[in-house]
Amino acid sequence: MPPLIPDHVLGIVCVFQEAEGEPYEGKVAVAEVILRRTRLKYMSDGTVVGTVMRDRQFSGMNNSSSNRIRSFKIDSDAKVVQDCIKAWNEARAGSSYTGGAMHYYNPELANPSWARGSRTTAVIGNHRFVIPKEG
DSSP, X not given: OOOSSOHHHHHHHHHHHHHTTSOHHHHHHXXXXXXXXXXXXTTSSSSHHHHHTSTXXXXXXXXXXXXXXXXXXXXXXXXXXXXXXXXXXXXXXXXXXXXXXXXXXXXXXXXXXXXXXXXXXXXXXXXXXXXXXXX
């Protein structure tokens, strides 16, 4: 029996939550991070749902997110949603905007402790894409 909500739908919703106001390249970059974490089972069980729903990993999926319910009501015909779908598909096809980043954050909104010592691989829109420090 297939899942009720396919992985790609949750991935697209997460891209919308995380990068709605970002340029198209930023949407692709967020999708790349989700897919890379999924593939490598990095903070993930190897599924998109297990990646994006992991506690405190993608802020739009957090219980406290004011955007969470709204994002599950998005109109698939809206241009921003079409961009998120296109971005997801581009990332699945093997795009390379992030240089292998495993995390990203907006330094205007947060200064996460895990980012200290991380190597920045790309800055796209408001997000800084990083590879965490070893050990």
